[in-house]
Amino acid sequence: MNGTEQQVRVGVDIGGTFTDIALELGSSLYSAKVLTDYTAPERAILAGLQQVLDQAGLAHGDIAVIIHGTTLATNALIERSGARTALITTEGFRDVIEMRSENRFEQYDLNIALPQALVDRCDRYVLRERMGAQGQVLVALRQVDIDALVDVIRQGGYESVAVGFLHSYMNAAHEVMVRDALTSALPNLSVSISAEVSPQMREYERFNTVCANAYVKPLMKSCLDRLVTALQQSGCHCPLFMMHSGGGIISVETAAEFPVRLVESGPAGGAIFAANVAERHGLESVMSFDMGGTTAKICLIQNYAPKTTKTFEVARTYRFKKGSGMPISVPVVEMVEIGAGGGSIASIDSLHQIRVGPRSAGSEPGPACYQRGGEEPTVTDADLILGALDPDYFAGGAMTLSRENAETAIRSRVGDPLSLDAEIAAYGVVEVVDENMSNAGRVHAVESGFDISDFTMVTFGGAGPVHAGRLCEKLGVTRFIVPQGAGVGSAIGFLRAPFSFEAARSGYQRLSRFDAGALNRLVRGLTEEAIAFARQGISAGDPMTERVAYMRYVGQGWEIPVAIPDHDEYQPEDVALFKDLFVQAYTRFFGRPIERLDIEIVSWSIKASTARVPVSRAAAPQARTPAPVRGQRRLFDPKRGTFVQAQVCHREDLVPGAFVAGPAVVVERETATVISAEFEAVVQEDLSLLVSLRDNAHAIVSKK
Numbered sequence: 001m002n003g004t005e006q007q008v009r010v011g012v013d014i015g016g017t018f019t020d021i022a023l024e025l026g027s028s029l030y031s032a033k034v035l036t037d038y039t040a041p042e043r044a045i046l047a048g049l050q051q052v053l054d055q056a057g058l059a060h061g062d063i064a065v066i067i068h069g070t071t072l073a074t075n076a077l078i079e080r081s082g083a084r085t086a087l088i089t090t091e092g093f094r095d096v097i098e099m100r101s102e103n104r105f106e107q108y109d110l111n112i113a114l115p116q117a118l119v120d121r122c123d124r125y126v127l128r129e130r131m132g133a134q135g136q137v138l139v140a141l142r143q144v145d146i147d148a149l150v151d152v153i154r155q156g157g158y159e160s161v162a163v164g165f166l167h168s169y170m171n172a173a174h175e176v177m178v179r180d181a182l183t184s185a186l187p188n189l190s191v192s193i194s195a196e197v198s199p200q201m202r203e204y205e206r207f208n209t210v211c212a213n214a215y216v217k218p219l220m221k222s223c224l225d226r227l228v229t230a231l232q233q234s235g236c237h238c239p240l241f242m243m244h245s246g247g248g249i250i251s252v253e254t255a256a257e258f259p260v261r262l263v264e265s266g267p268a269g270g271a272i273f274a275a276n277v278a279e280r281h282g283l284e285s286v287m288s289f290d291m292g293g294t295t296a297k298i299c300l301i302q303n304y305a306p307k308t309t310k311t312f313e314v315a316r317t318y319r320f321k322k323g324s325g326m327p328i329s330v331p332v333v334e335m336v337e338i339g340a341g342g343g344s345i346a347s348i349d350s351l352h353q354i355r356v357g358p359r360s361a362g363s364e365p366g367p368a369c370y371q372r373g374g375e376e377p378t379v380t381d382a383d384l385i386l387g388a389l390d391p392d393y394f395a396g397g398a399m400t401l402s403r404e405n406a407e408t409a410i411r412s413r414v415g416d417p418l419s420l421d422a423e424i425a426a427y428g429v430v431e432v433v434d435e436n437m438s439n440a441g442r443v444h445a446v447e448s449g450f451d452i453s454d455f456t457m458v459t460f461g462g463a464g465p466v467h468a469g470r471l472c473e474k475l476g477v478t479r480f481i482v483p484q485g486a487g488v489g490s491a492i493g494f495l496r497a498p499f500s501f502e503a504a505r506s507g508y509q510r511l512s513r514f515d516a517g518a519l520n521r522l523v524r525g526l527t528e529e530a531i532a533f534a535r536q537g538i539s540a541g542d543p544m545t546e547r548v549a550y551m552r553y554v555g556q557g558w559e560i561p562v563a564i565p566d567h568d569e570y571q572p573e574d575v576a577l578f579k580d581l582f583v584q585a586y587t588r589f590f591g592r593p594i595e596r597l598d599i600e601i602v603s604w605s606i607k608a609s610t611a612r613v614p615v616s617r618a619a620a621p622q623a624r625t626p627a628p629v630r631g632q633r634r635l636f637d638p639k640r641g642t643f644v645q646a647q648v649c650h651r652e653d654l655v656p657g658a659f660v661a662g663p664a665v666v667v668e669r670e671t672a673t674v675i676s677a678e679f680e681a682v683v684q685e686d687l688s689l690l691v692s693l694r695d696n697a698h699a700i701v702s703k704k
Contacts, residue, residue, distance in 0.1 A: 487670020
């Protein structure tokens with residue numbers, strides 16, 4: 001990966017609707033989108049790979065490295081389509097994953113629907129054992145009890161087992177004993193232990209995370225094994241690496257062992273892509289907007305780096321509601337994700353209101369206009385009716401869309417119940433999905449303490465550039481960028497990511513009782529673990545490390561991240577440094593510190609990663625010339641509530657300095673950029689489209 005400039009590198013992103021392929025050879029980029037094959041995802045990868053190789057005039061054996069991200073783990077959790085899984089836990093803690101935190105995330109909803117536990121109660125088993133909070137053995141685990149439970153697991157016919165004991169993050173001995181007994185007696189059984197998957201305090205989050213890992217592990221291992229075999233049989237003998245949810249790359253072996261780290265791998269690649277674009281253009285405050293076929297993802301990026309967190313939720317039962325989903329306690333790029341993609345299905349609720357998502361038509365059968373048997377109306381059908389999509393140039397002409405099918409689906413399921421024609425009904429569908437996404441952006445920005453109007457949007461994904469302009473209007477954002485290759489942005493992002501691994505572990509201590517020796521032992525072990533995983537992708541050199549301590553005032557329920565400088569050994573007098581750094585971070589978050597309260601460290605996170613590749617700044621275009629126009633077509637203008645005549649330009653015709661005045665549509669192989677009448681697009685020197693209000697449409701100037 002760090003070889004010559006002419007290495008052939010391929011990024012592969014399996015989405016809920018499309019599988020995206022991006023091949024990079026020096027400064028040349030070749031891309032393809034193919035429908036995702038749910039029964040055998042590797043078939044879609046091989047089909048897309050063949051397309052980009054044909055475009056580049058290359059053979060499978062020319063590929064130097066493949067970097068892969070996938071939503072398969074996420075989909076398995078959402079759809080509950082994983083392995084038959086058992087949970088083994090400490091006696092008395094069988095129902096932790098069902099009791100959750102006992103918080104009501106929607107206080108006044110009398111019919112509140114809590115997410116169903118991933119493992120049913122009848123599949124949860126207990127052992128009499130107990131570790132103390134400092135890792136001391138309070139109740140020893142007996143081998144006879146383990147042997148008896150192994151027989152129960154054998155008779156239960158389980159494919160996978162999760163093991164999560166109380167305080168195992170301080171002492172994993174009992175979990176290891178159970179794993180060794182299970183794998184010895186049942187060698188085909190998949191076993192995950194919480195001390196390795198998520199060695200952090202808070203048993204609900206930790207138990208749920210190890211259950212999620214166990215639940216998807218057989219599925220992901222099978223998929224990855226088949227992919228490796230299929231690539232080798234096709235002539236690809238290059239290394240295969242995986243994108244993980246924290247925004248880095250790990251080996252396929254590590255991914256197979258800890259597949260829960262892949263849950264947000266595709267969106268993480270998109271955030272890395274947006275951060276790279278932001279750095280190339282000197283934009284310190286960027287909102288990444290990635291809209292694919294199944295979901296839309298929004299991420300705020302500051303100083304060219306997406307923010308990460310150590311806990312996130314999947315499969316929320318209430319839109320935007322924290323606590324309504326399934327918590328996963330692993331490092332992840334922080335973003336908001338909603339079921340609003342091109343394939344999201346529109347319907348009418350009991351109050352005769354239009355609803356869009358979270359159900360998706362996916363790739364099988366897909367939107368009605370795909371002519372693959374789909375009958376339910378989707379966002380893509382509405383976009384086609386409103387003129388945003390070219391029926392003869394969808395996916396580069398590989399698919400022909402049927403306007404007739406789209407109109408039939410929209411009219412029968414949305415228009416007729418509301419006494420609207422197909423075009424107005426389609427407008428209603430698009431407005432609802434755009435409002436859903438803009439609401440998500442507002443909420444995410446407010447929760448992060450930012451004014452979204454100060455940001456520049458970077459948009460990508462097959463449907464992102466189609467909807468970006470309307471989102472900007474709703475959010476008060478004055479400009480957005482559509483990078484080259486936007487339709488396969490996440491796959492390109494994989495090629496920009498470093499090899500990295502983030503190791504996290506709880507290690508509680510109060511600053512008033514600062515123990516430098518214990519701290520050094522913890523940090524040393526975490527550093528060695530992170531570097532060992534990160535170096536699986538490189539042949540020489542030590543990765544860089546970043547240290548974060550999660551700290552809080554004594555008595556507080558949650559902690560904040562505090563960046564800590566690397567020291568070979570921390571000394572007792574470094575307690576003053578820890579206190580000063582915490583006070584500074586706390587003041588940034590909350591405005592002022594709290595006097596006369598002790599401070600405590602709850603956990604540590606250490607990230608090891610390869611050095612970032614320097615990014616060249618894109619120059620502003622020297623002159624402006626009108627872009628060549630291929631024709632015109634009807635395009636619906638939501639601000640005017642009527643159709644207008646829009647110019648149609650093709651992205652491959654545009655050179656630096658070319659400008660397109662709205663209303664217009666810029667068409668390319670994997671997406672289309674809709675430019676409303678108030679906006680204008682100018683092609684930058686790196687071939688990105690800068691779309692902004694006409695008074696601000698000439699060139700990108702750094703905007704904090």
